[in-house]
Amino acid sequence: MTPAPGSWPSPVSVAKAVAAGRSLEAVAFAGDEVWWSEGRPAEGGRIVVCREISGGVEDLVPEGFNARTRVQEYGGTSWVPVADGSAVVFANFTDQRLYMVDPIGSAPRPITPEPALPAGLRYADLLPDPARGRVLAVQERHEGDGTFGTVRRSVVAVPLDGAAATDPAAIGTLVPEGTADFLAAPRLSPAGDALVFASWNHPDMPWDSTVVRLVPLGRDGLPLPGGEIRTIAGGPGISVVDPGFLSDGSVLVQSDESGWWQPELRDPRGGGRRRLSSIEQEFAPPQWNLGRHSWAPLPGGRLLVVPGGVPSVLDTLDESLQPIDPDWAACGDLATTPTGRAALVVGGPRIGTRVVLIEPRATPRTVRTASDDPLPAAYLPVPEHRTIDGVHVLVYPPTHPEHTAAPGTAPLVMTVHGGPTAAASRSASAQVAFFTSRGFAVADLDYRGSTGYGRPYRDALRGRWAELDVADAITVARGLLADGTAGSAVITGGSAGGLTVLGALTTTGHPFAGGTSSYGVADLQALETATHDFESRYLDSVAGPDHTTWTARSPISRAGQLSTPVLLLQGGRDPVVTPDQAEAFAAACREHGIAHALVVFPDEGHGFRAAAARIAALEAELSFYGQILGFPTPDVPVLELTRP
Incomplete structure (x- = not known):
């Protein structure tokens, strides 16, 4: 008997989806060599500067150092070759000082106070x-x-x-x-x-x-x-x-x-x-x-x-x-x-x-x-770009060489990018394949305010964050349910995407069976007072000058309209969206009798970098969807939901 979409057996395990997530970040020429930096989940998300040598890869930043800057909290390129490629300078995550490895292979020495x-x-x-x-x-x-x-x-x-x-x-x-x-x-x-x-x-x-x-x-x-x-x-x-x-x-x-x-x-x-x-x-x-x-x-x-x-x-x-x-x-x-x-x-x-x-x-x-063990081509979904009522979305179909989802049967995972001024990735994603190989459809939403479509589309969100993005998520989900792309829908997103998730779930008449918010914004007023300097005045433009509107649009203010389960994933050391936001929303779920789970990773910040945290988060998400949509998920631990 063919298993129901969502429960197809898949070779893309949680561990494989995370292992394939080695991030490749920046490149530079050092003399005749190409150097690059990569983040390694297996090493707690440590960023290492590397170069190619015969037979493999050489690390230029030794163990005990992490080439990651916290400028503007989101960081960026934190290293540069110097001395015609015989040395490297990098910012170390722990103390944020600049260090120099000179010559390559020697111990790093600080060059800033x-x-x-x-x-x-x-x-x-x-x-x-x-x-x-x-x-x-x-x-x-x-x-x-x-x-x-x-x-x-x-x-x-x-x-x-x-x-x-x-x-x-x-x-x-x-x-x-x-x-x-x-x-x-x-x-x-x-x-x-x-x-x-x-x-x-x-x-x-x-x-x-x-x-x-x-x-x-x-x-x-x-x-x-x-x-x-x-x-x-x-x-x-x-x-x-x-x-x-x-x-x-x-x-x-x-x-x-x-x-x-x-x-x-x-x-x-x-x-x-x-x-x-x-x-x-x-x-x-x-x-x-x-x-x-x-x-x-x-x-x-x-x-x-x-x-x-x-x-x-x-x-x-x-x-x-x-x-x-x-x-x-x-x-x-x-x-x-x-x-x-x-x-x-x-x-x-x-x-x-x-x-x-x-x-x-x-x-x-x-x-x-990014991975030493690439995904089999037969399980790699190819997206279709669609426009639904003027809103852009990349739709990844269920993809499995042995199974096909009949129209109107696939569960849909709508993913919402952060930012909000950002865009859905155009690169193959092991985490997308993790879901599509199990029979899910995945819709990567580029709501109004996303980049890649010109300034007027980007500026459409000005003054209307937590309104237009929420409306676009609901509109696109309804369209994909109506045309048979999916038979049910859940929504997931991180940071600003988490705000869209919680905003959609607290909107009366939404089409989602539930949603996952990863380090998402629940309270716009609290975000303004607690977040870091780079984004501390962001709300002035993206949410508008009227603070009463901020309160009205904040999901925490509309928690009484919740009717579907919620999964909250949060880093305990997040300086951007602080943990009290997720904790307050979990308390509201308890107050209103909504099935939910709050999973806090004490050593993670804004975004999960360590393999253990990323594995646990993805396991929790799949178990959550299985429980609320009604299909088995035997290859992941059961997430315990707090139920009314």
Whole structure:
């Protein structure tokens, strides 16, 4: 007898789904070598800088160190090769100091001072300045608990000789504190006589209004006395990100002045400007993390770019655009050399995330994959992009070589991304296959406010968070139930996606049988007062100025309308959405007699990194769905629900 969809036997175990989640993050060239960083669930989520050696992979950051920065709490690229690839500088997670491994294989030594406040000096967006024996970085100075008004940022120069480890005065300042609330992407001119950087101020986020500014530098690499810091791109209502110099001294930025993030050239001397592509696609992602790259120069007036996330070569003379590989639909980071070599972190619906190396006139070669045991192709779902009442969604069908789900029989898992200014992943996901191989359909929702569809779609959520995203989730779920894609539906999401989950479940007449909120927002007022500085004024734009509206839209205020079970997954050390939010919602479930479970992982933060936590979370989710939808889940432990 054919088992019911949702209970199909699957080779994609919980452990395999998590093991396949080794995160590949950033790439760089170190001399002739490609280096990359990867997060390892089996090592508690530790981030390691690696390089390829004969017969395998060599770790450049030894055990006991974790190359992870906490700048803006979401971090970003935390390392950089120096000394022509004979050394590496990285930010260590525990104390947030910069360390240098010189030579490779030696013990790391600190090159920044121990701050008075533990982890109170943080560094990200590192940039080598080899001619001056230093590395540039965005520095974050914490003067309190990390909430609004307790953090200052600057761009600094750290000497590689280690002098600053004991003498803070050895650190030079290129962009002083107070220049702007937020700083990103310091980039040196080819001659080393100028620095560009991006900046923005509260209450804006980097996808709202930013500017790119230029600082003239003297021979000592410090700002010229009396030199003017000039704005060369951006302004109110314009987002410019990922600036950088080309070899002729012009500056390239990704600007959304046209309604799409597109590459533009700016002449910092004469003020001229030229858009390099008019294709209506996003050439850059939203800047949640520092230090990632969305473009890099290639010989012959060409650029390596990622329109719509697809790695491509742009000819800046005729604006022609050539995708590199039809299987590549996403790019996490990229780097090039003057000779035309390129390294990228890529992924796509048919391939898992990987680091690839492209030599001129050669076929791309895979250097590292996210999993050493890739999923069988027969179990890998291929998504279909749909638009339902103007809302974008990627729909993954139940996928199994021995079983087929009849129309209207598959349970649907609707997944809601975080952000809310973000987008569903375009890379093959072992966790998606975990569900589709069991007979679920999966719908990755890109509600209004998501990125990838132009600024008007992104801005549609302004002032209407916890309203439009909730409405879009309900609309799309109803559409997929009506057309036979699914016979029942549950909803899951993390962080901002968790708010959408809880908002949907507290909306009368919703179509979901239940939902899972991972470190999700339950109370908008509490989020404003407790969250970190980077997002502390985010609600001003995305939720609007009226705080009575915040209260009305907060799921905790509407808990009396709950009628379906809820699973709450929470990190005990989450500085973004603090644990009291999940605890308060669990208490509301108890008060109103709603079946629920609250699972707290004491050592996890905002997002689960350790394998044990990720395994337990996925097991809990499958058991929860089996219980509320009525099918067996014998391969995972039974989640105990608190029932009325």
